Amino acid sequence: MKVPQEAVQACKAAQSVVLLTHVQPDGDGLGSVAALGLGLRKLGKKAWASLPELPRTLEFLGLAALKLPAAETGPFDLAISLDVPNPARLKGQSELLKASRQVLVLDHHFDSQPFGTVNWLDPQAAATGEMTDALLKALGVELDAAMATGIYTALVTDTGSFRYSNTQPGTLRLAAELLEAGVRPYEVSRELFDSANLSTLRLHGAALARIELKAEGKVGLLSLPLQVLKDCGALEEECEGLVNLARSIRGVEAAVFLREASDGSLKLSLRSKGKVDVQAVAARFGGGGHKAAAGATLKGDLNAMAETVVKALDEKLSEAGGRGPETD
Ligand code: 5GP
Numbered sequence: 001m002k003v004p005q006e007a008v009q010a011c012k013a014a015q016s017v018v019l020l021t022h023v024q025p026d027g028d029g030l031g032s033v034a035a036l037g038l039g040l041r042k043l044g045k046k047a048w049a050s051l052p053e054l055p056r057t058l059e060f061l062g063l064a065a066l067k068l069p070a071a072e073t074g075p076f077d078l079a080i081s082l083d084v085p086n087p088a089r090l091k092g093q094s095e096l097l098k099a100s101r102q103v104l105v106l107d108h109h110f111d112s113q114p115f116g117t118v119n120w121l122d123p124q125a126a127a128t129g130e131m132t133d134a135l136l137k138a139l140g141v142e143l144d145a146a147m148a149t150g151i152y153t154a155l156v157t158d159t160g161s162f163r164y165s166n167t168q169p170g171t172l173r174l175a176a177e178l179l180e181a182g183v184r185p186y187e188v189s190r191e192l193f194d195s196a197n198l199s200t201l202r203l204h205g206a207a208l209a210r211i212e213l214k215a216e217g218k219v220g221l222l223s224l225p226l227q228v229l230k231d232c233g234a235l236e237e238e239c240e241g242l243v244n245l246a247r248s249i250r251g252v253e254a255a256v257f258l259r260e261a262s263d264g265s266l267k268l269s270l271r272s273k274g275k276v277d278v279q280a281v282a283a284r285f286g287g288g289g290h291k292a293a294a295g296a297t298l299k300g301d302l303n304a305m306a307e308t309v310v311k312a313l314d315e316k317l318s319e320a321g322g323r324g325p326e327t328d
Pocket residue numbers: 085089109243268269270286287288289290293294295296297
């Protein structure tokens with residue numbers, strides 16, 4: 001992976017750095033923030049992480065030590081935006097961009113926008129964590145166990161535990177290297193997958209019972225009213241991964257997870273097994289992401305919007321021949 005020299009130079013030249021990732025942050029965004037933040041501190045820089053949200057399952061990344069204090073408002077030499085395709089996905093954190101002399105954007109989304117003063121966009125990367133690792137190497141940082149754990153978490157999250165089509169030989173080579181640097185994969189798995197709250201399991205139960213098959217079984221639909229979340233005593237962050245329940249059914253080519261969010265919007269998650277480009281479908285609704293995993297934030301009635309999204313997917317599947325006989 002080739003790191004642009006301007007990205008390396010921007011990091012080298014900066015003394016004070018603030019790191020940001022997207023709203024509803026995931027293991028790729030926060031794992032990258034943790035690894036790069038710790039790496040920049042090792043180089044003697046003042047590095048902070050903007051952390052308006054920190055899901056409980058990702059607390060093990062050690063981000064608390066990097067948290068930007070409220071009193072620290074800048075100016076910063078450099079803001080580094082990780083795993084963020086456009087400024088709208090930064091929501092309340094945009095002020096930090098304005099408070100920074102330079103903005104470095106590192107992202108791997110299919111539809112990334114170059115909103116930095118320096119932009120490194122690589123849709124071939126399996127995770128932003130892969131790019132972060134390459135940047136740390138280019139900066140001459142030797143990864144310790146904590147940094148390697150951040151990168152490894154990024155890989156595990158965005159490849160679905162090395163199960164998705166973005167898993168390349170290089171991804172697995174990097175994972176092996178990270179283990180040699182001190183990552184304990186079973187500990188990461190325990191934190192990510194075996195530390196659920198009872199409320200999360202209750203939510204999974206309720207969600208499983210609501211899954212429907214549409215488009216002759218090619219689309220798995222899960223629509224979730226906010227009340228179900230409340231009844232289960234679950235937080236919105238506990239919805240992470242629910243879309244995969246609808247994706248896991250034989251014959252399903254695309255999964256739709258649509259839920260009512262507490263701010264009154266509808267949060268859409270789309271997943272594909274390869275036949276349909278869900279990024280293109282999400283884009284029709286003002287969202288984006290990757291070909292196999294995309295999302296959007298919508299307004300409207302839950303059931304009506306679910307039907308609209310299913311229809312859009314059904315059309316895409318027909319175009320892609322996804323509703324004909326399997327050829328592979
Ligand atoms: P998830 O379904 O896990 O929330 O997100 C899957 C992918 O879709 C991620 O790459 C994420 O960046 C993208 N995505 C999710 N929600 C939105 C959204 O509201 N707007 C845009 N542009 N992308 C989204």
